[in-house]
Amino acid sequence: MGGKVSFPRINLDRDKTVVVTGGNTGIGYETAKWIAFLGAKVVVACRSEERANEAINKIKAEYQAEKDRGTEGIIQDRDLNIECMQLDLSSLKSTKRFIDEYKSSGRKLHTLICNAGIAMHEQAYTEDENELMFQVNYLSHLLIALHLIPVMKESGSDDCRIVMVSSAAHLMASFDVTKIQGNHLSKDKFDRLKYYGNSKLYQIMQMYYMNRRLKDSNVSVLSLHPGIVETEINRSFQDLGRWKFFFRVTKLFGVTKKPIEGAESSINAAINPDLKGTRDVYFQNCKPSSTNSTARNMVNQETLLKFSLELLKDYITEDIAKDWMPEIQL
Template sequence: MGANLSYTRVDLSGRVAIVTGANSGTGYETTKALARMGAKVIMACRSQSRAEQAMDRMKSELPDSQLDLQIMILNLASLRSTVEFAEEFRSEHDKLNILCCNAGYIGDNFEVTEDRLEAVFQSNYLSHLLLVTQLVPLMKTSGPDARIVSVSSSGHQVFGKMMLPETNVRAAYSQTVTYGASKLYQILMTGWLHQRLRGTNISATSLHPGAVHTNFNAGGWIGLGIQLGYYLGISRSPEQGAASSIYACVNPELAGQENLYITDCHPATASSTARDVNNQDMLLDYSLYLLKDYITEEGAEALDIHLSALPTPPPEWLAAPTAE
């Protein structure tokens, strides 16, 4: 691997963090590290039982630490669940300092969610965008140095390309291309957030965790490649893979820096496609149109979104995807 994966341990007492997909893999290790530094960490997970098992494991691994953890249910394959999670969080907490958009999904086959959207597009990108719109107003009132961190992938450089509308994938589904596109969209979202949050207390960062051997990538060509890398000693452990996430969430030297892309705990450069402002505008116009019925007035104001002025996508872009 050869990378120097290190981050500064800081005192996070009094700070509140959300980590999506906190019960396994890099999300588990990120959650454990933030809690160990003193943050209250909300474990945003689909499964109550798996989250409880993960929480018990963390506490057994760190018996001398007083970990402040809370489980809240979040299913990113459902826009309704995403909104309900945000509403519940706002009703219980008066601040949010760190939002780590970590959860990811790799589909072996083409799938459609209850919202009639392609599952990887929605789970990895669109619902995280909705979560951001729901929580940014609270983050703006949470004091200095609030951070939105999106766990992307270098797969955006190899496989990522603009696939709008997302329904295009139904004709010839490719796991690698669809996953790569969703990771590309996360970086484009970070660039858009940078434009909308410039000069505020909130910074937006995206990152590549490395090729990490977890249950997340157990199937398909991506999983096979990472498993092979694991046996060859190339792939990273979840703890190693979480290092860049933790670095992005806490390192003091990043305070006030915006629109960063991080690899191996250092600033890096995303692909030209991921840095293209035209791609950014095209993606966000389409995405916000899909989410317009779920975005609050407060969220729209905080991000300068003019919902009534969003361009209507072509009719074929709005057709419900169907597997072929």
């Protein structure tokens, strides 16, 4: 693990608190692990507390091994400050319970890494009657951000960040607010790769509409594409002919990444001091890249925000809704 990395190996303030959704596996696991290795307090938020604790125990064992190996840049403490909280993004009720427990715990929050995501084998809907990828990948993360941004503003730090782990799949996405839920389609007509890309598009649109409102605050929002990483999300698409072909070709020619390589952009966006106050930037391989014109369209962004706030009306206060969109009537 002592090789070259694309993020700075700097010791982080021990008071810095970072939440990583889906931090128990894949890119999220490597993100949570390395940020903890560098000294921050890390909260792994995921659906299964059992799996989260297994991941934390593994991270702690790897930490001891890396210390024994003399790995450069990691802290030399007796143990890491890493814990888990239960969060099921497919349920707005569970997501709100996570929010309430986080706020009542008295924890600060300096960085929120919206990493958790899913890709479905077929059309599916949540108990809240939202298309599953739309809710897990975007809407529930938005609910967390709406409630925890005030916590970030009161953190005492002038550099708080929200990191949206999006995807280059957004480049093939389109926006039509009347078709977000996909319920106009039969199961055999539902294009899950397109709807996955759409959910990643919404994350980037969220970056833009949030930054417009946070520009005078200590909170900035960034987004990124981790690359074609060997994770469960990409494997879930391999029965699709076009994706299977693309994945095999990229793997053959060395373009696919291991989870640690995919996590580098997330870690860099979360901790690189040179990115303090950086807004509206989408990273690929730790370098700024271009988003599509649909994502950058302000009318689209505001339409998405209004639609999202209406869906979340039972889980946000009127004050929160008005803070983000004063003209809205819920």
